[in-house]
Amino acid sequence: MTSSSTSTPVREIESAGNPTRFARGWHCLGLVEQYRDGKPHQVKAFGTSIVVFDTSEGLKVLDGYCRHMGANLAKGTIKGDSLACPFHDWRWGGNGRCTGIPYAKRVPVAAKTRSWPTMERNGQLFVWHDPQRSQPTEEVTIPEIEGWEDGQWSDWSWQTFLVEGAHCREMVDNVVDMAHFFYVHLVFPHYFRNVFEGHVATQYMHSRSRPDIDPENSYGGEDSELRSEASYFGPSYMINPQQLEVGGKTVEAVLINSHYPIDSSSFLINFGVATRREPGVDPEQARAVADGLTQTLTYGFGQDVEIWRDKARIDNPLLTEQDGPVYQLRRWYEQFYVDVEDIEEDMTQRVEVEIDTEHAVGTWKREVEENLAAMKGA
Structure with a gap:
């Protein structure tokens, strides 16, 4: 007679492997204050590199590498409301548009890089990721913590x-x-x-x-x-x-x-x-x-x-x-x-x-x- 322990098949672990696609949604990059030191910050996320920098309109996020010759923008400097590339000083605004090239007579019409949607909430910085390049809607926004803006909570x-x-x-x-x-x-x-x-x-x-x-x-x-x-x-x-x-x-x-x-x-x-x-x-x-x-x-x-x-x-x-x-x-x-x-x-x-x-x-x-x-x- 076959015992139940031998008649029951051994359960095998099944795994399709990790997906190569990254989730659609808001992602927290950390505290707002850590990005407000007057310097650009490189963040490796979503299988690529992005750069965070501060402007008069808040924190902005761009693709991490310059569309001119590929330099790392996180190694550049913030000049006004633009991020200046360390290689040739091409200036990039928070909307992804090139705002100036000091040595050139004109800015090429195609001079644009990817700007990532951002949000500052609860003292934290969020970036929106979607492979379809959609814009976030209010239906999926991050809620505010009640009383945060009124100073009812300690620092994080x-x-x-x-x-x-x-x-x-x-x-x-x-x-x-x-x-x-x-x-x-x-x-x-x-x-x-x-x-x-x-x-x-x-x-x-x-x-x-x-x-x-x-x-x-x-x-x-x-x-x-x-x-x-x-x-x-x-x-x-x-x-x-x-x-x-x-x-x-x-x-x-x-x-x-x-x-x-x-x-x-x-x-x-x-x-x-x-x-x-x-x-x-x-x-x-x-x-x-x-x-x-x-x-x-x-x-x-x-x-x-x-x-x-x-x-x-x-x-x-x-x-x-x-x-x-x-x-x-x-x-x-x-x-x-x-x-x-x-x-x-x-x-x-x-x-x-x-x-x-x-x-x-x-x-x-x-x-x-x-x-x-x-x-x-x-």
Whole structure:
């Protein structure tokens, strides 16, 4: 008689490889202030090189290499509202038009380079990418964080991570991955729900810190309670309002979790934390809380990054019901990798899934109790 273990075929990992196309949407390049130093900045993204420079009308983004003889414009200088090439001093305006060639009698009619749509919001710089060269619409814009323009939040406590050898999809998968929050981010996710609709994918989570870990890597200790609502607006930018209950006090924070692709197998993570300023609270104290939360998040992201760097791309993950709507999320994510006219209804229709966490939390509590007992006996 053949046993069930031998009659069940071995499941093979399937992978079509990383897409060579880059997602359509707004991508955060970092904080506005980092580009306002009077110098051009080279950014490697979307399989190419772009250059960011400041003008009287705000930050502008152009293709990174001069259309004259190919010099790197990031090595040039800002002259007025134009970016001057270091090779022959051709001047390029933020709209992509050549504004002057000092040694030439006239500017050629064809003297134009690509200008990328940009937006400054929430203290951050965004660039729009679309292989079809479309212009962004209000329907897919990045929302403003309530109270940001009114100074109700601390400055951003900002961090970056370079992830090589992996595609951006690995990061987006975390939206539905309830279980990894216990093993990687060291919390009990005792409530977990996902909602996808249109260009927005949201994760609702309530969690508590684990008492068997280093307090420096904890959100606030064993008695803390974190309520989180994290939404991707498009393929790469997440706004995550959080309420942390610690010792009878509430700390209100907002996390930005964003990334942009460098090429098909590497991406850069930009994330930061700001805390809401409370009446009578010193701004430095608010920033200190944000720095503390960022330190905790940095630990978790560092754990994620190490896993992404070494894992295999898998298009047919073997799942349990507690693993969440992975396939539905990936179908939602596909809308950003096809032409607009090829977006299908099931990519944007509403999907809502709540995970039953009772069994998982019960198992994890027993594991934590065993860990604490072992620590006391050591």
